[in-house]
Amino acid sequence: MPRFVSPHYATLAAHAWTIGPNLRHRVLGRTAPSSEAWSTTLQDPDVGPVVLRGALRRERDSRVCVLVVHGLGGAIDRHYCIEAAHAAHAAGVSCLRIGLRGADRRGEDFYHAGLIADVAAALASPALADVEQLYVLGYSLGGHVTLRYALEPSDRRVRAIAAVCAPLDLELGAQLIDQPRSVLYRNHVLSGLNEIYAAVAQRRAVPTPVAQLKRARRIRDWDSLAVVRRYGFGTAENYYASMSVGPRLHELSVPSLLVQSQHDPMVPPWTYERHLQRTLPQLEVHSLASGGHVAFPHVRFGSALHAAPIAEHILSWLLQH
Secondary structure: OOOOOOOOOOOHHHHHHHHHHHHHHHHHOOOOOOOEEEEEEEEEOOOEEEEEEEEEEOOOOOOEEEEEEOOOOOOOOOHHHHHHHHHHHHHOOEEEEEEOOOOOOOOOOOOOOOOOHHHHHHHOOHHHOOOOEEEEEEEOHHHHHHHHHHHOOOOOOEEEEEEEOOOOOHHHHHHHHOOHHHHHHHHHHHHHHHHHHHHHHOOOOOOOOHHHHOOOOOHHHHHHHOHHHHHOOOOHHHHHHHHOOHHHHHHOOOOEEEEEEOOOOOOOHHHOHHHHOOOOOOEEEEEEOOOOOOOOOOEOOOOOOOOEOHHHHHHHHHHOO
């Protein structure tokens, strides 16, 4: 099991960019462009029918759609998902913001970091049957799921994918967030995960009693009691090792973009940079000196001549493929 002593990369500005946009969104409540409720049902081999829900905006005469995937413990109403929806609208392409199983607190199951069935089911849903070009944009853990999907995409219409602040190494990511100095972020994530799990427990049997799970104070412990038991990984270490996309980035089969923050307090470079130090023919990496976790000031990106929200730059990159 890899273990590293972590340098303190995060600056006060990076913490502000991680926390501030989330707080501002909760207060001001910016909404996405008008969308309609979306759902589809997939058959899970262990629990049976699982309903996925989200929000779909179809742009007039558009046969292009971007699928947006939220982060760990999050949902489709997070500030970065809303920003992505606005960027898609500005680009004139349709946008589907999906909640991974359980994220809407109404689901029959809960997801894990390597589960790509939900992305595949969303892309194959009847609502997107007439779409000719598909793109996938994932944030944080959703970025990890997106990259996992890009290893073996099941839909030939997928032209490219993008991941923002993705934890490429789940083992090192867990080590980081379980450190004492990450308690604020850890508690925030655990709160969302516990809500998802408790909602599932109201509908069916779960592997660990809710009261016991809520006593977990580390992500590793939560994963051991919930994910490992539900999905049969044996141990958290085996879960992280078998699902981490970092060692498999050379297997990406569609053009992929990775946007990371050099000072990200939740996914700092030391947790993933060793996986980027080789030839990765399908991956383009942009490491930004500003911003925090899944939030950035307006920046110039690539060959762009003007500063703009990161989601607009990412949509531009995707649509070039």
